Each structure stands twice: as structure tokens, then as C-alpha cells.
Amino acid sequence: MSDRVREVIAGVVHVLRAWLLGRVISMIAIEVVIGIGLTLLDISLALVLGVITGLLEFIPVVEPILSAVSAIVVAISQGFMPAVYVAIFYLVVQQLEGNVVTPIVQQKTVSLPPAITLVAVLAMGAVFGVLGSQRGARSE
Structure with a gap:
């Protein structure tokens, strides 16, 4: 293998490790936020x-x-209104995560400028609708 190929592979490995670190940070952040939020909403489990x-x-x-479906199913056993509150809570958290937290974390870990992430989210949203914008935010 040539030195250039090794250099490119090393660069790709470095970026993938940084991206994975960013995903793990996002996973932990969402885990903590959801756990605390559902505790405050007095949802079992x-x-x-x-x-x-x-x-x-x-x-x-x-x-x-x-x-969200798993949390709503658990909340519905406690009544209709807790399930509504859980659905709203998940909607807000997922929107913040996909449009704020993930772009910031990816910028810090992968050195990806927020403008590129925002353009990717908007482009995916324009092409594929709401699911596309979520995918664009998560793929960066």
C-alpha cells in the first residue's frame, strides 16, 4: 500500500472515531434528559x-x-393525560436533539461547521420531508 492510501485510511478512521464519540455523547445526553424528564412527569420506569x-x-x-411509542405505552397505563404529556415531551426533546444538540456535538467532535449541518438538515427536509430532516441531522 502506498503512503497516500495509508494516510487517507488513517484520516477516515480518525473521522469515524470522532463521529462515533459524538454519537455516544448525544446518546448519553438524550438518555439523561429523557430519564430526568420522565421522572419529573412521574412516569413509571x-x-x-x-x-x-x-x-x-x-x-x-x-x-x-x-x-416515544414505548414511553407512551407505559404512560397510557397511568392515564390519558400522562401519555399526552409524554408525547409532547418526546416531540420537544427530539426536535431539540436533532436540530440543536447533534449539530453542536458533531461540530465539536468532527469539526463539522454548524452551517454545513444546518444546510444538510434543510436539504434533507426539503427533499424527504420531516423524516428527511431528522435523518440529515443525524447523519452529520
């Missing part, structure tokens, strides 16, 4: 749901749906 949400954070596009 709040910490478990926080951990599930944090682990599912690695899966793009379907993660918000899977994690």
Missing part, C-alpha cells in the same frame, strides 16, 4: 425508558418513533 431511548439513539430515523 422512567430511568429504564431513558436508557432505552439512549440506546435507540444510534438508529437514525426510526429511533424517535420507537422510543
